[in-house]
Amino acid sequence: xxxxxxxxxxxxxxxxxxxxxxxxxxxxxxxxxxxxxxxxxxxxxxxxxxxxxxxxxxxxxxxxxxxxxxxxxxxxxxxxxxxxxxxxxxxxxxxxxxxxxxxxxxxxxxxxxxxxxxxxxxxxxxxxxxxxxxxxxxxxxxxxxxxxxxxxxxxxxxxxxxxxxxxxxxxxxxxxxxxxxxxxxxxxxxxxxxxxxxxxxxxxxxxxxxxxxxxxxxxxxxxxxxxxxxxxxxxxxxx
Amino acid sequence: xxxxxxxxxxxxxxxxxxxxxxxxxxxxxxxxxxxxxxxxxxxxxxxxxxxxxxxxxxxxxxxxxxxxxxxxxxxxxxxxxxxxxxxxxxxxxxxxxxxxxxxxxxxxxxxxxxxxxxxxxxxxxxxxxxxxxxxxxxxxxxxxxxxxxxxxxxxxxxxxxxxxxxxxxxxxxxxxxxxxxxxxxxxxxxxxxxxxxxxxxxxxxxxxxxxxxxxxxxxxxxxxxxxxxxxxxxxxxxxxxxxxxxxxxxxxxxxxxxxxxxxxxxxxxxxxxxxxxxxxxxxxxxxxxxxxxxxxxxxxxxxxxxxxxxxxxxxxxxxxxxxxxxxxxxxxxxxxxxxxxxxxxxxxxxxxxxxxxxxxxxxxxxxxxxxxxxxxxxxxxxxxxxxxxxxxxxxxxxxxxxxxxxxxxxxxxxxxxxxxxxxxxxxxxxxxxxxxxxxxxxxxxxxxxxxxxxxxxxxxxxxxxxxxxxxxxxxxxxxxxxxxxxxxxxxxxxxxxxxxxxxxxxxxxxxxxxxxxxxxxxxxxxxxxxxxxxxxxxxxxxxxxxxxxxxxxxxxxxxxxxxxxxxxxxxxxxxxx
Numbered sequence: 001x002x003x004x005x006x007x008x009x010x011x012x013x014x015x016x017x018x019x020x021x022x023x024x025x026x027x028x029x030x031x032x033x034x035x036x037x038x039x040x041x042x043x044x045x046x047x048x049x050x051x052x053x054x055x056x057x058x059x060x061x062x063x064x065x066x067x068x069x070x071x072x073x074x075x076x077x078x079x080x081x082x083x084x085x086x087x088x089x090x091x092x093x094x095x096x097x098x099x100x101x102x103x104x105x106x107x108x109x110x111x112x113x114x115x116x117x118x119x120x121x122x123x124x125x126x127x128x129x130x131x132x133x134x135x136x137x138x139x140x141x142x143x144x145x146x147x148x149x150x151x152x153x154x155x156x157x158x159x160x161x162x163x164x165x166x167x168x169x170x171x172x173x174x175x176x177x178x179x180x181x182x183x184x185x186x187x188x189x190x191x192x193x194x195x196x197x198x199x200x201x202x203x204x205x206x207x208x209x210x211x212x213x214x215x216x217x218x219x220x221x222x223x224x225x226x227x228x229x230x231x232x233x234x235x236x237x238x239x
Numbered sequence: 240x241x242x243x244x245x246x247x248x249x250x251x252x253x254x255x256x257x258x259x260x261x262x263x264x265x266x267x268x269x270x271x272x273x274x275x276x277x278x279x280x281x282x283x284x285x286x287x288x289x290x291x292x293x294x295x296x297x298x299x300x301x302x303x304x305x306x307x308x309x310x311x312x313x314x315x316x317x318x319x320x321x322x323x324x325x326x327x328x329x330x331x332x333x334x335x336x337x338x339x340x341x342x343x344x345x346x347x348x349x350x351x352x353x354x355x356x357x358x359x360x361x362x363x364x365x366x367x368x369x370x371x372x373x374x375x376x377x378x379x380x381x382x383x384x385x386x387x388x389x390x391x392x393x394x395x396x397x398x399x400x401x402x403x404x405x406x407x408x409x410x411x412x413x414x415x416x417x418x419x420x421x422x423x424x425x426x427x428x429x430x431x432x433x434x435x436x437x438x439x440x441x442x443x444x445x446x447x448x449x450x451x452x453x454x455x456x457x458x459x460x461x462x463x464x465x466x467x468x469x470x471x472x473x474x475x476x477x478x479x480x481x482x483x484x485x486x487x488x489x490x491x492x493x494x495x496x497x498x499x500x501x502x503x504x505x506x507x508x509x510x511x512x513x514x515x516x517x518x519x520x521x522x523x524x525x526x527x528x529x530x531x532x533x534x535x536x537x538x539x540x541x542x543x544x545x546x547x548x549x550x551x552x553x554x555x556x557x558x559x560x561x562x563x564x565x566x567x568x569x570x571x572x573x574x575x576x577x578x579x580x581x582x583x584x585x586x587x588x589x590x591x592x593x594x595x596x597x598x599x600x601x602x603x604x605x606x607x608x609x610x611x612x613x614x615x616x617x618x619x620x621x622x623x624x625x626x627x628x629x630x631x632x633x634x635x636x637x638x639x640x641x642x643x644x645x646x647x648x649x650x651x652x653x654x655x656x657x658x659x660x661x662x663x664x665x666x667x668x669x670x671x672x673x674x675x676x677x678x679x680x681x682x683x684x685x686x687x688x689x690x691x692x693x694x695x696x697x698x699x700x701x702x703x704x705x706x707x708x709x710x711x712x713x714x715x716x717x718x719x720x721x722x723x724x725x726x727x728x729x730x731x732x733x734x735x736x737x738x739x740x741x742x743x744x745x746x747x748x749x750x751x752x753x754x755x756x757x758x759x760x761x762x763x764x765x766x767x768x769x770x771x772x773x774x775x776x777x778x779x780x781x782x783x784x785x786x787x788x789x790x791x792x793x794x795x796x797x798x799x800x801x802x803x804x805x806x807x808x809x810x811x812x813x814x815x816x
Contacts, residue, residue, distance in 0.1 A: 015734065016736045064280065114392075120393045127339040149280075
């Protein structure tokens with residue numbers, strides 16, 4: 001297919017019960033221009049060092065397992081082609097989450113944030129016999145937000161989250177948006193109040209890191225700005 | 240090893256659509272634990288692209304009876320018609336219920352659930368394609384999975400994320416619970432329960448080129464098989480016609496549903512020759528074989544081993560609105576814009592029609608006579624009801640997970656008062672610990688990755704779309720060699736926490752088991768039906784083979800029995816499209 005090339009993968013490692021702190025380990029591997037960073041990691045695990053740990057599952061950018069920091073940017077290893085990077089590739093775990101082993105971080109603090117924003121459709125009216133009507137213009141409003149795969153790239157790239165781990169983060173705010181702007185949902189104001197009270201909306205200072213980090217290309221700040229405007233219009237403030 | 244003990248009314252293995260749908264029902268009757276080897280939203284259901292089949296008739300006239308007929312014919316008449324009829328008629332309320340839960344389906348201009356054409360789905364009993372697949376762009380599985388997970392959280396289902404199942408305990412013919420390893424801590428957890436639901440998904444990873452995620456390794460099927468429980472119709476493994484060349488990543492059938500066509504090296508729309516009426520929208524077994532025939536006869540692109548899926552004639556708006564995900568990954572992985580260039584594709588291992596035999600209530604069968612294991616249930620791809628028979632139609636898999644996931648939960652609630660809380664005997668725990676000990680301390684010259692590659696190679700070369708007795712025999716012999724080599728395995732990672740090498744070894748052990756059961760089933764069936772094509776027996780043989788295969792592990796090797804197909808309305812006829 002395509003000629004292969006040597007790459008140096010510098011991986012930040014941490015082995016529980018063995019290491020006091022993370023250290024860097026280098027691996028040299030040959031990859032083709034069609035290979036992804038994930039292919040490189042698999043090759044290392046298969047051929048050089050089976051003790052290296054990292055998450056993977058779907059391998060085509062829909063499950064969100066293989067989020068990691070690659071050459072300084074949070075991205076999905078399965079969606080990053082090595083040919084788009086220099087031959088020195090530095091890989092670290094997602095920032096500011098507890099490291100379990102090597103590139104595997106504990107995602108529970110990230111997922112727990114969702115549970116604070118009532119992350120489900122709320123509509124207490126008896127459902128109609130058929131589907132609730134949602135015209136294409138209404139759906140357009142949530143179309144980008146529903147593509148989120150909860151990989152964590154955005155939240156762990158956010159400087160507010162780095163300094164305040166209670167902050168809900170862009171990912172949960174986006175999930176709140178997805179329901180607040182769903183015309184079938186009846187709890188918009190309740191949810192909006194929630195993301196204000198829970199150290200959320202008002203703590204976003206638009207550093208815009210999440211804009212660059214999202215592997216699905218979602219314009220997260222635009223969604224957050226819309227939520228902020230909505231909160232202003234409703235004159236909502238912290239209780 | 241540290242051991243923790245939990246008690247729940249119901250323990251569900253797997254957090255894909257089947258497991259989550261079952262959990263939403265079972266939580267109405269008692270406490271529910273869902274165990275997942277991943278974080279729940281990473282489950283492979285999320286990769287389902289095209290849609291859910293339901294005769295809503297939102298875009299044009301449709302009828303559940305036509306859906307029923309299409310599914311029976313698609314299954315090459317091996318599906319059980321009572322179950323298929325139930326599924327197709329339940330499809331409509333099932334999809335409406337999802338919409339009420341919040342699934343963001345794509346919409347028609349009037350705001351109803353949008354529907355698209357899909358392979359093998361027709362109107363007027365085969366006359367022409369019909370718009371039956373209810374979709375959310377080309378991310379339907381993702382949309383439904385996230386919604387069901389949200390509902391499960393709301394309803395206080397308890398999740399145990401990144402727990403690897405090591406044993407499903409059946410003792411005295413009754414389900415007792417599950418033994419699992421918590422990856423994060425390395426601790427052993429015993430879940431004792433009244434009911435156990437296996438909803439662990441497929442096992443496409445036994446093949447080299449597959450659309451399936453890394454996690455789909457089928458250990459739960461193997462765990463039951465090792466206890467002497469049967470597996471049904473394993474010989475029927477679907478190859479999806481359009482996997483991205485070399486990568487195997489799925490390009491949804493919805494791409495052809497929206498008007499995409501397959502072209503060979505001469506630029507011919509070759510499906511017209513193989514399926515004059517449905518053409519590119521014939522069922523998957525037919526299209527996959529056609530593509531490989533074209534390639535074998537030298538009509539691949541530039542004589543190579545792939546064909547083209549051409550979407551360049553479609554309105555770019557359709558690609559943008561209805562097929563954004565596949566457009567995006569064609570650009571990422573191949574540097575190719577499907578609006579401008581055709582996509583190189585080749586069939587990819589996709590879906591197991593066979594699996595753990597169940598009845599319509601999800602109860603796991605112990606024998607061909609219909610007797611079942613009290614407290615043990617299965618749903619989704621790992622199960623075989625059988626609604627897909629010898630070949631599944633596109634967008635019937637999500638439907639299967641939802642309909643029979645719910646049935647499973649309903650039946651558990653009905654029987655909870657008669658089921659007693661299971662007990663996991665110490666000898667089962669000892670056995671599990673001994674196996675982990677073996678993996679971690681064994682000395683030898685074999686590596687997990689080498690053996691896994693060998694397994695995937697054997698299955699790809701000898702047990703994929705075209706099969707012969709000779710090739711299958713060779714595969715069985717080679718699998719036996721692999722089994723011996725497995726005894727010589729040595730791990731480099733001896734640690735207890737997140738030891739992925741040990742998990743891979745464990746998965747490999749079970750994949751070899753499953754592969755052997757699959758090859759054995761394929762050898763037994765001396766006919767060609769649906770996805771099972773024997774070059775030495777190229778015709779369907781209803782006189783001798785209109786029956787399901789059950790394979791069992793016995794002390795003297797694998798044995799088999801047959802179970803009759805349930806035929807209610809549609810008598811087997813010649814299958815042309």
